Amino acid sequence: MKIAFAGKGGVGKTSLCAWVADWLARSGRNVWLVDADTALSLGQASGLGADALPEPLVRRGDLVRERIHEGGFLNLNPEVGDLPEELAVDVPLGGEPLPGVTAGRKRLIVMGAVTNAGGGCACDANALLKALLAHIVMDRDEWVLVDLEAGVEHLGRGTAAHVDGLVVVSEPSMRSLMTGAEVGRMAADLGLENQVLVLNRHAGGEPPRLDGLPEWRLSVPPFEGLAGRQMTDASVLGLPESGLLDGLVRTLLDRLAGRVNRSNEQAIL
Ligand SMILES: Nc1ncnc2c1ncn2[C@@H]1O[C@H](COP(=O)(O)OP(=O)(O)O)[C@@H](O)[C@H]1O
Ligand SMILES: [Mg+2]
Numbered sequence: 001m002k003i004a005f006a007g008k009g010g011v012g013k014t015s016l017c018a019w020v021a022d023w024l025a026r027s028g029r030n031v032w033l034v035d036a037d038t039a040l041s042l043g044q045a046s047g048l049g050a051d052a053l054p055e056p057l058v059r060r061g062d063l064v065r066e067r068i069h070e071g072g073f074l075n076l077n078p079e080v081g082d083l084p085e086e087l088a089v090d091v092p093l094g095g096e097p098l099p100g101v102t103a104g105r106k107r108l109i110v111m112g113a114v115t116n117a118g119g120g121c122a123c124d125a126n127a128l129l130k131a132l133l134a135h136i137v138m139d140r141d142e143w144v145l146v147d148l149e150a151g152v153e154h155l156g157r158g159t160a161a162h163v164d165g166l167v168v169v170s171e172p173s174m175r176s177l178m179t180g181a182e183v184g185r186m187a188a189d190l191g192l193e194n195q196v197l198v199l200n201r202h203a204g205g206e207p208p209r210l211d212g213l214p215e216w217r218l219s220v221p222p223f224e225g226l227a228g229r230q231m232t233d234a235s236v237l238g239l240p241e242s243g244l245l246d247g248l249v250r251t252l253l254d255r256l257a258g259r260v261n262r263s264n265e266q267a268i269l
Contacts, residue, residue, distance in 0.1 A: 094237025
């Protein structure tokens with residue numbers, strides 16, 4: 001199953017993506033984590049030290065030249081099948097595997113921000129990034145979680161059609177909900193209709209109904225355990241609240257996979 005995470009900056013996309021990936025690996029699934037956010041923090045949120053992070057794809061000028069300019073031509077449909085293995089690093093589990101389960105593998109690929117700052121042509125790096133994302137989403141029969149920037153621009157129509165679900169993450173604030181609604185509309189336009197809203201740091205109250213905002217929602221409370229340590233620790237894993245979090249992740253995945261227990265649908269606080 002392939003899931004993308006989107007929403008306004010700072011609302012918890014990266015944290016949620018790290019939590020879901022860790023639960024999947026602890027329950028025996030192999031997961032590809034794709035950091036397509038320019039803030040590049042999925043690795044740190046998953047507990048990797050700065051020296052253990054993979055080189056972002058867009059900084060691999062060698063690969064960009066080799067694949068996009070193969071044979072002196074501009075190749076917008078480059079060969080990328082070997083790149084996930086070439087670019088990924090293994091990410092350690094943030095907790096114990098579930099009882100009786102052999103843990104799966106978590107692997108992280110960092111896309112990086114496409115800019116012109118370093119000289120080279122941004123459109124070449126962007127073409128390779130899009131081709132790699134399309135490959136991982138379309139041709140890999142494994143769990144893939146994509147931490148997007150605010151919107152869904154990285155997903156072309158073809159790639160979006162192969163994403164099984166979109167998690168729109170929002171804080172309980174009007175501005176962030178409005179961004180969420182916009183993301184929901186854009187994704188629906190690309191044909192990505194299976195969407196859920198995660199209201200993060202939600203301590204009560206009803207969100208407004210906004211056109212485009214997914215109707216089904218899950219609330220994640222503010223975690224004291226995270227707030228208390230995040231000044232000194234970038235990892236969001238191994239929290240004292242991990243039991244509650246595991247339950248929330250299961251509810252979310254059940255819903256995205258279409259197996260939700262209706263009585264379980266309401267916010268869990
Ligand atoms: N439920 C939560 N409780 C407490 N802190 C949280 C919670 N969710 C996220 N955070 C913190 O909020 C900050 C922003 O989260 P992050 O996942 O990086 O957001 P985004 O990827 O949307 O920019 C991080 O410091 C993270 O540790
Ligand atoms: Mg992020």
